[in-house]
Amino acid sequence: MADHLLIRAAFRQPVERTPVWMMRQAGRFLPEYRAVREKADFLTMCKTPELAAEVSLQPLEAVDVDAVIFFSDILTMLEPMGLELTFGEGEGPRFPDPIRTSADIDRLSVVDPADGLAFVGDALHLCRERIAGRVPLLGFTGAPYTLATYAVEGCTGKNFNHIKRWYYREPETLRRLLEKIADQVTVYLNYQIENGAQAVQLFDTWAGALSPEDYREIAAPYTRQVIDGLHRDGVPVILYINGGGHHLDTMATLGADVLSLDWRTDMAEAKRKYGATHCLQGNLDPCALYGTEARIRQEVQRVLDAAGKVGHIFNLGHGMLPDIPVENARCFVRAVKELGVHG
Amino acid sequence: MADHLLIRAAFRQPVERTPVWMMRQAGRFLPEYRAVREKADFLTMCKTPELAAEVSLQPLEAVDVDAVIFFSDILTMLEPMGLELTFGEGEGPRFPDPIRTSADIDRLSVVDPADGLAFVGDALHLCRERIAGRVPLLGFTGAPYTLATYAVEGCTGKNFNHIKRWYYREPETLRRLLEKIADQVTVYLNYQIENGAQAVQLFDTWAGALSPEDYREIAAPYTRQVIDGLHRDGVPVILYINGGGHHLDTMATLGADVLSLDWRTDMAEAKRKYGATHCLQGNLDPCALYGTEARIRQEVQRVLDAAGKVGHIFNLGHGMLPDIPVENARCFVRAVKELGVHG
Numbered sequence: 001m002a003d004h005l006l007i008r009a010a011f012r013q014p015v016e017r018t019p020v021w022m023m024r025q026a027g028r029f030l031p032e033y034r035a036v037r038e039k040a041d042f043l044t045m046c047k048t049p050e051l052a053a054e055v056s057l058q059p060l061e062a063v064d065v066d067a068v069i070f071f072s073d074i075l076t077m078l079e080p081m082g083l084e085l086t087f088g089e090g091e092g093p094r095f096p097d098p099i100r101t102s103a104d105i106d107r108l109s110v111v112d113p114a115d116g117l118a119f120v121g122d123a124l125h126l127c128r129e130r131i132a133g134r135v136p137l138l139g140f141t142g143a144p145y146t147l148a149t150y151a152v153e154g155c156t157g158k159n160f161n162h163i164k165r166w167y168y169r170e171p172e173t174l175r176r177l178l179e180k181i182a183d184q185v186t187v188y189l190n191y192q193i194e195n196g197a198q199a200v201q202l203f204d205t206w207a208g209a210l211s212p213e214d215y216r217e218i219a220a221p222y223t224r225q226v227i228d229g230l231h232r233d234g235v236p237v238i239l240y241i242n243g244g245g246h247h248l249d250t251m252a253t254l255g256a257d258v259l260s261l262d263w264r265t266d267m268a269e270a271k272r273k274y275g276a277t278h279c280l281q282g283n284l285d286p287c288a289l290y291g292t293e294a295r296i297r298q299e300v301q302r303v304l305d306a307a308g309k310v311g312h313i314f315n316l317g318h319g320m321l322p323d324i325p326v327e328n329a330r331c332f333v334r335a336v337k338e339l340g341v342h343g
Numbered sequence: 344m345a346d347h348l349l350i351r352a353a354f355r356q357p358v359e360r361t362p363v364w365m366m367r368q369a370g371r372f373l374p375e376y377r378a379v380r381e382k383a384d385f386l387t388m389c390k391t392p393e394l395a396a397e398v399s400l401q402p403l404e405a406v407d408v409d410a411v412i413f414f415s416d417i418l419t420m421l422e423p424m425g426l427e428l429t430f431g432e433g434e435g436p437r438f439p440d441p442i443r444t445s446a447d448i449d450r451l452s453v454v455d456p457a458d459g460l461a462f463v464g465d466a467l468h469l470c471r472e473r474i475a476g477r478v479p480l481l482g483f484t485g486a487p488y489t490l491a492t493y494a495v496e497g498c499t500g501k502n503f504n505h506i507k508r509w510y511y512r513e514p515e516t517l518r519r520l521l522e523k524i525a526d527q528v529t530v531y532l533n534y535q536i537e538n539g540a541q542a543v544q545l546f547d548t549w550a551g552a553l554s555p556e557d558y559r560e561i562a563a564p565y566t567r568q569v570i571d572g573l574h575r576d577g578v579p580v581i582l583y584i585n586g587g588g589h590h591l592d593t594m595a596t597l598g599a600d601v602l603s604l605d606w607r608t609d610m611a612e613a614k615r616k617y618g619a620t621h622c623l624q625g626n627l628d629p630c631a632l633y634g635t636e637a638r639i640r641q642e643v644q645r646v647l648d649a650a651g652k653v654g655h656i657f658n659l660g661h662g663m664l665p666d667i668p669v670e671n672a673r674c675f676v677r678a679v680k681e682l683g684v685h686g
Contacts, residue, residue, distance in 0.1 A: 159664055164630035168638055211606050211628055211660075213645070245589050246607050263554045264589050285554055287507035295511055302556070317554075321502055 004136040006067050010199060010236035010258050010279045012311035018304065018340030019066035020333055021138075023240075024319030025059040026071045029326060032058050042087045046072050047119045053126035060135060063329050064337075067135050067199075070127050072120060074142030074203050075150055077188045080116025081108045081181075083151055091155075098154030100162065102173050110183045113191035120188075121195040128196040139197025141189060143204035143239075144182040144226065145219035150206075151177070160209055167218055174218065182222040186229035193235050201238040201260065202226065208243030208262075215247045220254060227255040238281060242318055245270075252278060263288075263317025267306035275311055283317040284332075289324045293331050300335040309342040347479040349410050353542060353579035353601050353622045355654035361647060361683030362409035363676055364481075366583075367662030368402035369414045372669060375401050385430045389415050390462045396469035403478060406672050407680075410478050410542075413470050415463060417485030417546045418493055420531045423459025424451045424524075426494055434498075441497030443505065445516050453526045456534035463531075464538040471539040482540025484532060486547035486582075487525040487569065488562035493549075494520070503552055510561055517561065525565040529572035536578050544581040544603065545569065551586030551605075558590045563597060570598040581624060585661055588613075595621060606631075606660025610649035618654060626660040627675075632667045636674050643678040652685040 005019035028034055033055050036045065045051045052071040059065050075093050079085045086094045099105060113120065127137050142150070150156075152163040166174045189200050207219045227237055239251055240260035251259055252274050261270055261282035270280055288299045303314065314336045320329070348362035371377055376398050379388065388394045395414040402408050418436050422428045429437045442448060456463065470480050485493070493499075495506040509517045532543050550562045570580055582594055583603035594602055595617050604613055604625035613623055631642045646657065657679045663672070 159630065161630065161633070161664065161666065164628070165633035168631055168634035208607070212609050214628070243586060243607075246609065264551070264586075266555050266589065285507070285557070287502065287504065288511055290504070290508035291511035321504065323504065 004066075004198070006136050006313055007198060007234070007236060009311060009313050010238070012279050014310060014342075016342060018307075018309070018312050018314050018336060018342070020314035020336040020340070021065040021067040021069070022059070022063075022316050022320045022329070022332075023069075025063065025065055025069065026055045027320050028322035029320055029324045029329060030058050030062055031326070032062065041089075042073070043085070046076055049119055049122035049126050052119070052123040053130060056123070056127050057130050060131070062326060063333050065135070065333055067138050068127055068131055069138040069140060069201070070120075070123055070197070072123070072140070074140065074146065074205065076120070077113070077117060077141055077184060078147055078151060078181075080111045080113075081184055083108065093150065093155065095151060095154045098162070099148075099151045099177060100166075102176070105173070105177045105180065108177075108180055110180060110187065113188050117188065117191065121191060124192060124196040136198035137196055138199050138201060138238075139189065139192030140201040140203060141185055141192075143202040143207065143219070144178050144185055144222035145207050145210075146203065146205045147181050147185070148174070148178050151181070160206065167214070171218065178218070178222045179225070182225045185226045189226065190229070190231050193231060197235065199236045199238060200230070200232075201240060202256075204239070204241045204244065207241045207247065210247075212246050212250065216250050220247075220250050224254045236279070238313075240281070248274065258313065260315065261317060265317070267303055271307055275308065279311040279313060280307060281313040281315050283315065286316045286318050286321050286324070289316075289321070289328045289332055291328075293328075296328065296331050297335045297339065300332065301339050304336070304340055314340065347409075347541070349479050349656055350541060350577070350579060352654060352656050353581070355622050357653060357685075359685060361650075361652070361655050361657050361679060361685070363657035363679040363683070364408040364410040364412070365402070365406075365659050365663045365672070365675075366412075368406065368408055368412065368672075369398045370663050371665035372663055372667045372672060373401050373405055374669070375405065384432075385416070386428070389419055392462055392465035392469050395462070395466040396473060399466070399470050400473050403474065405669060406676050408478070408676060410481050411470055411474055412481040412483060412544070413463070413466055413540070415466070415483070417483065417489065417548065419463070420456070420460060420484055420527060421490055421494060421524075423454045423456075424527055426451065436493065436498065438494060438497045441505070442491075442494045442520060443509075445519070448516070448520045448523065451520075451523055453523060453530065456531050460531065460534065464534065467535060467539040479541035480539055481542050481544060481581075482532060482535030483544040483546060484528055484535075486545040486550065486562070487521050487528055487565035488550050488553075489546065489548045490524050490528070491517070491521050494524070503549065510557070514561065521561070521565045522568070525568045528569045532569065533572070533574050536574060540578070542579045542581060543573070543575075544583060545599075547582070547584045547587065550584045550590065553590075555589050555593065559593050563590075563593050567597045579622070581656075583624070591617065601656065603658065604660060608660070610646055614650055618651065622654040622656060623650060624656040624658050626658065629659045629661050629664050629667070632659075632664070632671045632675055634671075639671065639674050640678045640682065643675065644682050647679070647683055657683065
């Protein structure tokens with residue numbers, strides 16, 4: 001189905017309308033999501049294909065987005081490698097036994113996703129079945145540097161002291177961890193593609209905290225390794241770094257089809273610099289959805305004007321916020337669908 | 344004393360050596376700071392001129408930096424305006440009664456710092472006396488947008504929901520708050536200058552979370568209002584935004600003498616774009632100080648090469664981290680003093 005709006009836009013082919021979806025669209029802003037979440041904890045939802053598929057489809061029904069992203073977490077794939085993962089109530093992800101030494105790296109292994117992550121394949125199949133061709137299904141995971149950051153810090157760190165100390169004192173050992181994780185990311189994304197993902201997004205959540213030099217040195221090579229290893233016939237690769245505007249020059253060299261911009265990045269400037277080679281995704285400030293209908297439409301128009309008609313997938317510049325009224329999300333999607341029609 | 348290295352560098356005059364200091368240099372990484380902190384809570388330290396002066400001078404003695412910044416907090420000045428401020432143990436600043444409505448704005452008033460903030464004037468005088476001309480004394484406060492963010496959110500928010508909702512729904516009311524705060528910032532910094540500050544730095548901590556458009560609209564005008572109102576004969580103004588690389592074009596139009604870069608900003612590129620009109624401050628990743636001595640020297644050399652010999656004040660790209668060994672901080676300052684000598 002290479003003729004979905006989003007897939008064509010990703011390859012910079014002509015589209016009659018700019019496609020739109022929202023990062024974290026299967027989330028707490030939807031009452032029907034909260035209803036499921038009341039009955040099951042976050043990891044149980046990820047690991048139960050029926051529940052994962054149910055919440056994945058909710059934004060398609062509720063908000064009429066142009067893509068479904070399967071419900072999961074960027075960190076899910078680390079667990080079968082040998083890293084126990086917990087999500088306490090009201091706190092972020094936690095690895096009780098983080099990776100801090102060379103010996104810790106040895107205890108991680110690259111596994112066949114069909115063994116440890118079969119629930120993902122099952123969820124993807126269920127999603128495809130229920131979408132029934134209306135929109136494409138997106139797969140995703142964390143990029144190697146971000147996964148390594150979580151594995152090393154053990155939780156969401158403020159300054160990333162542990163991984164950066166490692167990088168500044170013993171970069172070669174850290175590289176061994178990144179290579180191993182990159183191998184797992186590669187087989188995991190290929191598994192998602194084999195099981196129905198029609199585009200894949202790499203989230204490099206923490207790479208924005210790196211200087212441009214350090215990103216080039218310690219993060220970018222492993223993202224490139226992953227992208228080089230994907231069997232992606234007709235499957236576009238989207239690369240997103242929150243707060244990563246200063247990495248775009250490097251991101252543009254890694255083989256991704258789509259550069260996903262956060263809201264702090266100037267879309268018009270990015271279009272000038274990368275529009276001839278890449279589709280751009282983004283980049284409305286999620287907080288703009290707090291606005292009045294008139295303000296939301298004005299902000300949508302501003303992004304559309306900057307991004308142009310070809311090679312743009314409309315999205316928020318970061319994940320959907322839990323306290324946005326559903327009606328405002330609908331207003332946002334409607335605005336893109338009305339204002340983003342190309343003659 | 345316009346011939347201090349730092350003051351000359353700030354005005355892009357020739358210097359025989361690049362000056363160096365560290366944001367949050369009077370902080371927990373120093374055992375002598377922790378000793379004082381054990382006896383007094385944070386706000387008591389700020390409000391007791393003897394204690395504030397004592398810890399302000401510590402990094403001069405311990406690490407031999409080229410400037411003293413008086414010990415205080417970017418938020419101190421909001422309290423006499425009518426906003427109670429608390430610092431709980433182990434948590435950040437908190438305003439129990441935040442500003443959320445137009446009526447809340449009415450209850451704030453612009454006050455004479457000689458009344459509500461006399462402890463700052465006293466601390467500055469004590470600092471100048473004890474520095475005895477060795478290095479310049481820096482004053483500082485938060486920039487209006489950041490102060491407004493704290494006042495509205497009530498604490499360090501993750502997504503800045505409240506202030507952004509306000510901005511996207513009722514920008515004109517929010518502007519009234521920003522104007523009032525900008526008036527207070529102006530008189531407060533002038534008060535610091537009258538009482539001995541030889542350079543002043545505006546910290547716009549949270550402005551990095553704004554898109555370029557929103558920064559131009561809702562933050563930059565109030566920073567400009569402050570800078571326009573300063574009596575700054577020979578007193579350079581330094582403007583710092585953490586994660587503000589995407590705002591530099593706008594920051595360069597606000598009248599500051601020095602643009603302070605965080606570590607994610609490319610120093611060489613900033614030098615090319617703004618070096619003819621501005622001194623640049625920064626911008627080593629604070630985490631680089633975890634490194635080996637060889638690595639620290641290599642990183643210092645890299646920044647020196649990018650920044651050139653004129654119009655550069657060496658600094659970290661963000662505040663000093665509490666768990667950096669003092670010896671590493673000394674190694675950093677020594678490296679700048681050795682490698683930053685200009686023939």
